[in-house]
Amino acid sequence: MLPKAYEPQEVEQKLAEKWQNAKLFAAKGDKTKKPFVIVIPPPNITGALHMGHASTNTLQDVLIRAHRMFGEDAYWVPGTDHGGIATQNVIEKKLAKEEHKSRHDLGREEFVKVIWEWYNECGNAIYTQFRKMGWALDLSDIRFTMDEKRAKAVYECFKQWWDKKYIYRGKRLINWCVRCSTALSDIEVEHEPENGKLWHLRYKGEDGSDGIVIATTRPETIYADAAIAVNPKDKRFEKVIGKKVIIPLANRAIPIIADEAVEMEFGTGALKITPAHDATDYEVGKRHNLPIMTVINDKGKMINCPEKYLGMDRDVCRKETVKDLDAAGLLVKEEKYNHAVSKCYRCHSTIEPFMSEQWFVKMDKLAAPAIEAAESGKLAFHPANWKNPFLNWLKNIQDWCISRQIWWGHRIPVWYCRHCSGKGLTFATDQQGREQLTKVSFEDGAKPIVSFEKPEKCPHCGGHDLVQDPDVLDTWFSSALWPISVFGWPEKTADLEHFYPTSVMVTGYEILYLWVARMVMTGLDFTGKLPFKDVYLNGIVRDKSGQKMSKSKGNVIDPLDMTAKYGTDAVRFSLLMQAVPSKDIPYAEESITGARNFCNKLYNASRFILMNMEGINGPLAMPTQVTELADKWILDRFTNAIKTAREGIEKYNLALTANTLYHFLWGDFCDWYIELAKQRFQTEEKEHVMALCVNILYNTLKALHPLIPFVTEEIAASLRPYVGETEEFLLNQTYPQFNAALCNPEAVRKMDIIQGVTRVIRTIRSQFNVPPGLKISAVITAKNEEDLTIVRDFAPYIKLMAKIDNLTVETNANKPSQTATAVFENITVYVPLTGLIDFDKEHKRLDKELAQAKANIASRQARLSQENFLKHAPAEQIQKTKDELAAAELALAQVTAALEDLN
RNA sequence: GGGCAGUUGGCGCAGUGGUAGCGCGUCCGCCUCACACGCGGAAGGUCACAGGUUCGAACCCUGUACUGCCCACCA
Numbered sequence: 001m002l003p004k005a006y007e008p009q010e011v012e013q014k015l016a017e018k019w020q021n022a023k024l025f026a027a028k029g030d031k032t033k034k035p036f037v038i039v040i041p042p043p044n045i046t047g048a049l050h051m052g053h054a055s056t057n058t059l060q061d062v063l064i065r066a067h068r069m070f071g072e073d074a075y076w077v078p079g080t081d082h083g084g085i086a087t088q089n090v091i092e093k094k095l096a097k098e099e100h101k102s103r104h105d106l107g108r109e110e111f112v113k114v115i116w117e118w119y120n121e122c123g124n125a126i127y128t129q130f131r132k133m134g135w136a137l138d139l140s141d142i143r144f145t146m147d148e149k150r151a152k153a154v155y156e157c158f159k160q161w162w163d164k165k166y167i168y169r170g171k172r173l174i175n176w177c178v179r180c181s182t183a184l185s186d187i188e189v190e191h192e193p194e195n196g197k198l199w200h201l202r203y204k205g206e207d208g209s210d211g212i213v214i215a216t217t218r219p220e221t222i223y224a225d226a227a228i229a230v231n232p233k234d235k236r237f238e239k240v241i242g243k244k245v246i247i248p249l250a251n252r253a254i255p256i257i258a259d260e261a262v263e264m265e266f267g268t269g270a271l272k273i274t275p276a277h278d279a280t281d282y283e284v285g286k287r288h289n290l291p292i293m294t295v296i297n298d299k300g301k302m303i304n305c306p307e308k309y310l311g312m313d314r315d316v317c318r319k320e321t322v323k324d325l326d327a328a329g330l331l332v333k334e335e336k337y338n339h340a341v342s343k344c345y346r347c348h349s350t351i352e353p354f355m356s357e358q359w360f361v362k363m364d365k366l367a368a369p370a371i372e373a374a375e376s377g378k379l380a381f382h383p384a385n386w387k388n389p390f391l392n393w394l395k396n397i398q399d400w401c402i403s404r405q406i407w408w409g410h411r412i413p414v415w416y417c418r419h420c421s422g423k424g425l426t427f428a429t430d431q432q433g434r435e436q437l438t439k440v441s442f443e444d445g446a447k448p449i450v451s452f453e454k455p456e457k458c459p460h461c462g463g464h465d466l467v468q469d470p471d472v473l474d475t476w477f478s479s480a481l482w483p484i485s486v487f488g489w490p491e492k493t494a495d496l497e498h499f500y501p502t503s504v505m506v507t508g509y510e511i512l513y514l515w516v517a518r519m520v521m522t523g524l525d526f527t528g529k530l531p532f533k534d535v536y537l538n539g540i541v542r543d544k545s546g547q548k549m550s551k552s553k554g555n556v557i558d559p560l561d562m563t564a565k566y567g568t569d570a571v572r573f574s575l576l577m578q579a580v581p582s583k584d585i586p587y588a589e590e591s592i593t594g595a596r597n598f599c600n601k602l603y604n605a606s607r608f609i610l611m612n613m614e615g616i617n618g619p620l621a622m623p624t625q626v627t628e629l630a631d632k633w634i635l636d637r638f639t640n641a642i643k644t645a646r647e648g649i650e651k652y653n654l655a656l657t658a659n660t661l662y663h664f665l666w667g668d669f670c671d672w673y674i675e676l677a678k679q680r681f682q683t684e685e686k687e688h689v690m691a692l693c694v695n696i697l698y699n700t701l702k703a704l705h706p707l708i709p710f711v712t713e714e715i716a717a718s719l720r721p722y723v724g725e726t727e728e729f730l731l732n733q734t735y736p737q738f739n740a741a742l743c744n745p746e747a748v749r750k751m752d753i754i755q756g757v758t759r760v761i762r763t764i765r766s767q768f769n770v771p772p773g774l775k776i777s778a779v780i781t782a783k784n785e786e787d788l789t790i791v792r793d794f795a796p797y798i799k800l801m802a803k804i805d806n807l808t809v810e811t812n813a814n815k816p817s818q819t820a821t822a823v824f825e826n827i828t829v830y831v832p833l834t835g836l837i838d839f840d841k842e843h844k845r846l847d848k849e850l851a852q853a854k855a856n857i858a859s860r861q862a863r864l865s866q867e868n869f870l871k872h873a874p875a876e877q878i879q880k881t882k883d884e885l886a887a888a889e890l891a892l893a894q895v896t897a898a899l900e901d902l903n
Numbered sequence: 904g905g906g907c908a909g910u911u912g913g914c915g916c917a918g919u920g921g922u923a924g925c926g927c928g929u930c931c932g933c934c935u936c937a938c939a940c941g942c943g944g945a946a947g948g949u950c951a952c953a954g955g956u957u958c959g960a961a962c963c964c965u966g967u968a969c970u971g972c973c974c975a976c977c978a
Contacts, residue, residue: 339978
């Protein structure tokens with residue numbers, strides 16, 4: 001005997017292994033079939049997968065499994081991402097914690113080796129999770145953004161873009177993370193509100209006058225000031241433009257200039273210009289040819305400033321500077337000021353705008369075809385409202401800073417000859433005593449040689465003393481190539497030919513620009529084809545109150561804990577029930593219990609049907625002819641559920657699919673069909689009913705399999721002999737098809753009446769505390785003979801479902817005494833309850849129904865009395881309103897009579 | 904500053920023109936021989952607000968308020 005409750009753990013373990021061993025998810029490359037391809041957004045190897053991964057990957061898995069069952073050559077390409085800064089940070093923290101060492105203690109080579117070891121460990125943990133979640137990824141064929149083939153793709157891209165002059169070297173103000181000690185691209189910077197201060201500082205005139213007062217949030221940068229700017233239209237400062245003022249504490253004279261960028265209303269209307277430490281100031285500086293002075297170095301320490309502050313941390317210097325300005329009487333005002341501060345998206349340290357020579361990609365030419373694709377609709381967004389933000393970003397695109405001063409990543413494939421590059425190369429000795437190239441300056445003469453491997457010799461001088469650029473590429477550089485690199489690009493592989501372009505990219509909206517836009521651009525640039533035609537943006541999994549999950553808030557729900565506790569199917573289904581495109585998912589454990597309960601319901605319904613299969617031999621075919629109402633009805637419900645389930649998948653609305661199948665299985669199949677079938681099991685009809693049960697159930701399992709693969713596969717294995725299925729895996733079977741011939745609105749209408757009458761009787765039973773086991777009698781009457789015929793014909797259904805032993809159906813029946821009365825549409829139900837009736841309760845109940853009937857009459861009458869309604873509304877609507885009015889009037893009459901009878 | 908979402912019963916959400924549904928929770932009654940991870944029933948909402956379009960609006964339009972997100976060089 002099977003256990004009463006479904007126990008997922010063992011089943012899932014067993015099936016997950018079976019699927020992988022059977023290579024069920026491997027690329028088929030079947031050219032006779034239409035390919036359906038998704039490339040996984042590769043998770044960073046920064047640790048275990050979180051709920052966000054669980055969500056997005058489950059969506060992809062459902063699509064892949066469903067399309068496989070639709071008969072397509074569905075393939076989901078697995079892989080992981082080296083994760084650049086994020087991974088380096090994780091390992092640095094780990095080193096510090098476990099060995100009290102920094103990466104410098106290890107040296108570059110050793111440190112990178114440590115991360116490769118970590119990759120083996122963490123990567124495997126991730127693959128284990130892939131398997132546990134039941135994701136249809138072939139784990140024997142995994143890609144990694146830093147493996148050999150992907151590295152080749154990165155090089156090829158770099159080379160082609162270098163040759164096309166898209167990649168260049170430039171010195172400019174970039175975003176510098178002091179903690180990660182690297183440059184970042186513009187979109188890797190986040191803006192966080194901060195409670196800061198706005199200091200008003202006086203710069204005295206060179207001539208000894210009072211000079212000018214400026215407002216700044218960054219007083220520590222005054223030592224790098226190159227000018228004071230005012231708006232040319234600002235009357236207040238007309239006369240001082242061109243004059244010079246003295247930087248306080250630094251005692252250096254700078255000019256007052258006029259520039260449109262200055263907002264007259266803000267602060268004092270005067271702005272200090274510090275080209276090296278502020279993006280706006282940098283632009284102003286360029287316009288006015290101002291000198292660029294750097295006073296904060298790459299470590300966030302003060303340089304080139306008055307001696308007192310040399311070497312100070314930038315934050316400490318700020319405090320000291322303010323203190324000293326105050327002492328000198330030059331601090332005019334200090335006010336509280338909330339503003340947005342730039343932060344590193346990986347470590348949340350304050351970003352320092354920093355003058356530096358870096359590698360860039362010119363973006364305008366790459367963006368143009370992507371813009372065209374989105375505008376023309378060749379690239380479609382789900383939901384569509386992401387199209388405009390996407391276009392807006394592309395149209396205002398900035399060149400992409402691709403070099404990072406970290407150690408983990410694709411090394412820039414550029415080499416320099418020490419002899420030919422001369423002063424352009426700066427070397428330092430690391431802690432291991434090795435000489436390392438630390439800085440490259442093209443301005444100072446570095447000569448690049450682009451090559452994947454170390455070149456034999458310098459092409460200029462033939463020398464052999466060649467060194468590689470110390471920087472690595474932005475991790476998003478390899479990500480941008482992912483949809484082509486996974487298939488072996490730049491090689492012209494069969495996979496690339498068959499599987500590319502892919503079908504849909506499923507990912508979070510938070511990396512739309514960071515990743516999606518760049519994949520589109522590279523895909524178009526290198527293949528002339530979009531990497532995917534649909535972009536399905538899923539929401540973020542948040543906690544119950546809508547907060548982002550984070551370790552520091554302690555509100556993280558770990559998918560592995562949840563799968564261990566409730567089963568993988570439950571976790572998957574709970575996410576899918578809420579998977580509305582681009583809507584965030586507030587997630588709590590309760591939502592998993594609901595899904596777990598559903599899996600258990602499915603399991604128990606199956607268990608019941610299997611029990612009743614005992615003694616029945618051989619497979620039962622789906623009956624082609626049914627005469628019984630319940631059968632007609634359930635087939636209608638079933639085929640319509642399948643229709644909607646498929647629509648949900650096709651429209652990327654998996655919540656619709658999940659909810660539809662949930663309610664079909666539970667609400668229709670279990671609550672009504674099986675309950676009605678129980679009685680028929682005692683008759684010669686049994687085999688026929690079982691044939692329906694077992695086939696409908698089996699097809700429902702198929703429909704649900706993409707959503708909850710484990711429990712469905714497990715049950716299907718037991719059911720297979722009874723439906724004559726020989727294929728072992730549901731994934732290789734065909735998804736059920738909508739069959740219009742099974743639609744039967746008449747049967748649905750009849751069942752609606754049966755269900756309605758049943759419900760009102762049940763309500764009466766419940767309200768008057770009729771013992772659940774006690775069978776009672778009922779009298780059903782109606783003015784409408786048609787409805788009454790339905791009740792008469794299917795009285796056994798009502799008797800069974802409402803526990804009635806004596807059911808009288810007759811036209812214009814009289815109300816028996818001691819009776820509760822209820823009305824369903826045109827039908828009146830009398831339930832004699834001698835000894836059980838509570839007249840007070842009945843009175844209240846009837847009063848309520850009376851009020852309801854009156855309200856219904858009033859609203860319908862109001863509508864029907866409007867000439868315009870009768871003139872404009874469709875006939876169908878008018879008729880419906882008339883019917884409703886008639887029903888309400890009838891109900892009023894019946895309830896009134898019942899009330900009078902009570903009195 | 905600009906843009907985009909959201910605002911529906913206690914909570915979380917569906918619902919795109921005919922005056923509201925689901926899950927959880929609550930309350931009542933049931934261990935009814937598949938399932939107490941269950942069964943039956945009930946209570947609970949003037950669909951944020953104000954206008955407009957329409958015979959008719961939760962749904963379309965305009966505006967307001969609040970919440971969230973994205974973008975942006977007001978220091």
